[in-house]
Amino acid sequence: MPLKIELKPHESIIIGEALITNDGDRTRFYIEGNIPILREKFILREKEANTPSKRVYFIVQQMYLSRAPEKLHSLYLEYVRDLQKAAPSLIPYISVVNENIINADYYGAIKSASQLIKKEDELFGKMLRGEE
Numbered sequence: 001m002p003l004k005i006e007l008k009p010h011e012s013i014i015i016g017e018a019l020i021t022n023d024g025d026r027t028r029f030y031i032e033g034n035i036p037i038l039r040e041k042f043i044l045r046e047k048e049a050n051t052p053s054k055r056v057y058f059i060v061q062q063m064y065l066s067r068a069p070e071k072l073h074s075l076y077l078e079y080v081r082d083l084q085k086a087a088p089s090l091i092p093y094i095s096v097v098n099e100n101i102i103n104a105d106y107y108g109a110i111k112s113a114s115q116l117i118k119k120e121d122e123l124f125g126k127m128l129r130g131e132e
Contacts, residue, residue, distance in 0.1 A: 002030035003037070014038040014065060036065050042110060052083040053090070053120035057113040060097065064106035076101065093119050 007013060007022040014020070016035045031037065038061070049058035059076045063069035080094055093116040100109035 002032040004028065004030050005037075005039075012040045012043065014043060017065060036107075038065070038110075042114070051117070051120060051124075052079070052086055053113070053117045055079045056083060056094070056097065057110070057117055060101070060106065060109045060113045063101070064110055069104075069106060073101070087120065087124065089123060090116060090119060 005013065005028070007027045009024045009026060010022060012019060012021045015031065015037050042061075044054060044058050044061055046058060049055045056076070056079045059072055059079055063072045063076065066072060080098070084091055084094060093112070096112040097109050097116060100106070100112050
């Protein structure tokens with residue numbers, strides 16, 4: 001059964017290794033096959049990965065999109081170690097991401113990493129944004 005995708009005007013999607021951006025009209029298309037797909041609301045661009053949790057999310061996203069995700073595991077572990085040292089209270093959230101990665105569920109890891117970002121923002125948001 002194909003996956004139906006509807007894109008709003010100027011909305012982006014990643015299919016495999018290609019970033020596709022819609023033009024000015026609403027578009028609907030169907031995708032058949034087993035390939036990683038990320039809608040715009042889940043895409044984090046590298047320049048936006050400006051907090052420890054967002055760096056973890058970005059590398060998890062890269063693992064999901066990669067044909068060889070295991071090549072990114074060492075960088076992921078480096079980011080996770082740094083995050084654990086900086087914010088030990090986030091370890092329970094990191095553990096969920098780790099579990100997904102161990103099970104090669106990279107899409108699940110993306111969802112878990114988004115929860116990690118939310119928790120980081122709840123705990124440290126004002127400080128990370130330079131607000132007081």
